[in-house]
Amino acid sequence: MPIKIKFWTIDDWNRPVFKSKTGMLYGSLEKLFHWGTDEETVLETVTEADITWFGSDIDDDPMGSTANVEIVKTEVGGM
Numbered sequence: 548m549p550i551k552i553k554f555w556t557i558d559d560w561n562r563p564v565f566k567s568k569t570g571m572l573y574g575s576l577e578k579l580f581h582w583g584t585d586e587e588t589v590l591e592t593v594t595e596a597d598i599t600w601f602g603s604d605i606d607d608d609p610m611g612s613t614a615n616v617e618i619v620k621t622e623v624g625g626m
Contacts, residue, residue: 548615549617550567550614550616551616551617551619552565552566552617553565553566553620553621554586556605557583558574562575562580563579563584567616570603572603572604572605573600573601574598575597575598575599576599576609580592586621590618593618594618595616595617598613598616599612599614
């Protein structure tokens with residue numbers, strides 16, 4: 548069963564970062580965005596195939612491994 552992740556932020560390296568309910572971070576190393584890009588724009592471009600496991604801290608080096616994830620849109624009111 549895929550891990551559900553939601554868009555969280557754009558990091559200092561312009562990578563879109565996604566977060567699971569358990570706090571694990573995932574993101575794309577190839578599809579980059581300007582800081583402050585909104586969720587809708589990111590989700591129009593990034594797919595599950597682009598996602599790599601980042602770890603548990605936004606400053607961690609990406610683990611580089613693929614991840615079995617499902618990107619879900621954030622509902623109004625948060626995660």
